[in-house]
Amino acid sequence: MTSIGLLGAGNIARILAQHQNGFRISGVFDRHKDRRDRIAASTGAISYSTFEEFLAGDYNSVVEVASISAVRQYAAQILGRGKDLIILSVGGLADKPFKEKLVWMAQDRGCKIRIPSGALFGLDNMKIGRISPLDRLTLRTTKPPHSLQLTVTERTCLFKGNMSECIRQFPKNANVAVALGLAAGHEVAVELWVDPAVEHNTHEIFASGEFGEMKTLIRNVPSPDNPATSYLAALSIVTLLNELQQPLIVGT
Numbered sequence: 001m002t003s004i005g006l007l008g009a010g011n012i013a014r015i016l017a018q019h020q021n022g023f024r025i026s027g028v029f030d031r032h033k034d035r036r037d038r039i040a041a042s043t044g045a046i047s048y049s050t051f052e053e054f055l056a057g058d059y060n061s062v063v064e065v066a067s068i069s070a071v072r073q074y075a076a077q078i079l080g081r082g083k084d085l086i087i088l089s090v091g092g093l094a095d096k097p098f099k100e101k102l103v104w105m106a107q108d109r110g111c112k113i114r115i116p117s118g119a120l121f122g123l124d125n126m127k128i129g130r131i132s133p134l135d136r137l138t139l140r141t142t143k144p145p146h147s148l149q150l151t152v153t154e155r156t157c158l159f160k161g162n163m164s165e166c167i168r169q170f171p172k173n174a175n176v177a178v179a180l181g182l183a184a185g186h187e188v189a190v191e192l193w194v195d196p197a198v199e200h201n202t203h204e205i206f207a208s209g210e211f212g213e214m215k216t217l218i219r220n221v222p223s224p225d226n227p228a229t230s231y232l233a234a235l236s237i238v239t240l241l242n243e244l245q246q247p248l249i250v251g252t
Contacts, residue, residue, distance in 0.1 A: 002244045003059040005083075006045070007074060008066030009035035011226035012088065015234040016065070017043045022242035029054035030066070055081055061244075063237060068092040068174065079105040079113070086114045088237060091174025093182065094167050115183075116236040119176050119220050120203060124251040129184030134209040137184055139163075139177055140191040142202045147228075148172075152194055159192040166190040176203055201230070 002023040006013050009030035017025060017039055025043040029051055030036040040047035048054035055077060061084040064071055071092025078085050079102060093099040106113050117123045129137065145152050148170075159166050163181055167174045170192055181188045184207070200220055207214045223229040243249050 012065040027057035119230040123183040126183040138206040140204040142193040155195040163188040
């Protein structure tokens with residue numbers, strides 16, 4: 001069974017604690033003592049009061065379920081210890097020099113950086129874009145207005161352009177766009193819409209190339225205890241962790 005350390009102790013950490021089948025949470029670090037102590041009490045993990053103590057914990061993999069800022073602050077130190085790193089807040093890799101530094105460190109230390117599919121489906125298939133060039137790769141995200149603290153009466157386009165510019169203007173849209181771009185090895189054209197007729201975030205992906213054409217629609221249901229968190233994103237980490245020790249793996 002895979003032993004992991006959790007960086008972050010919020011809603012997604014609680015979901016992981018409820019689904020420990022092929023993995024075991026051995027340590028947890030969060031700046032909020034009450035949150036990390038709650039996860040530790042429910043899993044038998046050690047609640048670490050400092051990141052340095054957490055980093056020295058007896059596990060080979062760290063799962064980040066905290067924030068983009070946590071990735072930027074701690075990822076290099078984790079890899080520097082030779083620990084594998086699973087990153088949910090993949091928007092932290094939007095900065096190319098920072099991403100390349102982490103990749104170099106992982107190669108140098110003989111460890112892995114893994115990105116779960118998060119709030120999307122089909123990232124495994126999108127990797128064909130690294131081999132066979134894509135003609136088009138578009139991400140269209142639609143959100144209810146209240147999620148962006150807006151009031152509109154009709155469907156409205158807030159942004160249309162490249163991924164980098166969208167992330168600068170709307171950083172909360174970073175994770176899905178960056179994950180898609182990393183998977184495909186291709187620039188992502190992003191559209192961000194708000195629509196008073198929708199209740200949940202939706203992501204539409206359009207891709208075309210030598211392989212043919214693809215369109216997917218994902219309508220994310222919020223996590224039971226936190227409407228700001230995608231339940232699909234949490235379950236994608238559980239799936240990734242469960243497959244680390246499996247002899248048969250479907251997809252890549």
